[in-house]
């Protein structure tokens with residue numbers, strides 16, 4: 001598989017870095033940009049550093065569900081939807097059936113989804129952080145972290161060393177900080193140095209995306225194909241997506257994997273077969289810019305915070321295991337973390353307890369349940385057995401309507417309808433089960 005983690009920028013001489021800042025954010029994807037903007041608006045002195053120059057690409061489906069649109073609104077970026085497609089729900093296909101499930105009419109979330117290429121979205125979010133007062137630097141890769149003396153409250157991060165350039169033109173620079181925010185995405189090298197371990201034995205994703213031309217780029221649905229076959233017509237584990245972008249589509253496919261049931265599938269090859277399969281109905285061009293990457297999911301990391309540092313977005317494995325969405329959780333976690341900084345500054349334990357507790361409270365139940373269901377889906381043959389029940393028959397629209405809502409995590413603790421109550425109750429049971437039977441999963445969001 002391609003390593004989707006891009007090389008550091010090739011800029012000959014990136015702008016110099018300052019010696020110190022109050023809030024140092026490493027990584028300027030949605031998580032880092034949202035943190036930086038919110039922290040800057042709250043009056044903090046913020047430095048937002050990325051190893052790449054912007055605009056930059058990121059392997060992604062580019063899809064934004066109502067939860068993500070809501071998060072964009074919180075991040076002050078709702079205007080980015082102007083001129084973008086309005087996607088009214090999920091069209092689920094497979095096992096001889098097809099169901100269109102509109103987004104639920106939920107007071108807390110809009111009824112609109114959309115899709116925006118990450119090259120555009122991420123650059124725009126970063127621009128907003130800079131407009132809010134954050135200082136920005138690109139072309140600098142964080143390579144090491146320096147710790148201060150351990151105290152009763154824990155060992156604080158003192159500074160981060162960055163590297164730019166290559167060979168004889170390589171330079172390093174160290175930036176001291178009061179708070180460090182790790183928004184490095186999935187490949188999180190600095191986070192690893194601080195003890196953030198991705199628990200790969202738990203369910204995670206492997207996925208590939210591409211861009212295709214089509215005259216149907218303005219289609220108003222997010223399409224998901226739950227039954228994929230390879231070039232020989234053999235059923236493969238995984239699912240496909242087509243996200244209309246207006247002037248084309250993002251077409252991709254992914255599979256869920258665990259140590260017990262690893263996804264033995266070449267997602268790039270599967271993508272090509274999937275595109276072949278869809279070519280006639282969408283009049284698709286050849287898939288271009290095919291890239292693949294891993295998706296950490298469901299908070300499956302061992303540690304997310306220390307006394308003056310915290311992980312957000314993919315670095316904290318904040319991706320929904322049931323639909324592979326992470327942009328919304330990246331934005332939400334960045335915004336929430338920025339809001340907690342004043343409290344952390346006053347507390348002797350800083351972020352060490354408050355951040356994992358916040359993530360557990362906000363996502364613990366839903367992610368535990370979603371991980372459990374996604375793990376079930378890695379069992380060979382299970383989807384083929386239950387898929388026809390959901391996608392065919394008189395109750396298919398109701399079943400898939402509920403599934404679209406739950407897969408998109410469009411449920412809040414205040415919801416009182418039956419579907420939500422069952423889901424919220426099952427989430428609590430799932431966490432209880434994790435605690436009792438799977439102590440190895442206790443470190444999720446732990447210290």
Ligand SMILES: Cc1cc2nc3c(=O)[nH]c(=O)nc-3n(C[C@H](O)[C@H](O)[C@H](O)COP(=O)(O)OP(=O)(O)OC[C@H]3O[C@@H](n4cnc5c(N)ncnc54)[C@H](O)[C@@H]3O)c2cc1C
Pocket residue numbers: 026027028029030031032049050051052058059060061062063064068140141142143183184185186187188189190207208209252292293294295312313314315318319324325326327328330
């Ligand atoms: C194939 C695929 C399809 C997906 N489809 C969707 C989808 O349709 N919708 C959705 O919501 N989510 C989707 N996701 C998930 C989504 O892409 C991520 O959850 C999201 O990008 C997380 O944002 P982030 O800010 O945490 O990390 P990123 O967007 O990865 O940003 C991390 C940034 O950190 C920088 N960086 C990394 N290391 C360093 C370093 N050492 N020094 C300096 N800078 C550094 C990188 O250059 C990068 O800019 C998909 C993922 C994959 C792989």
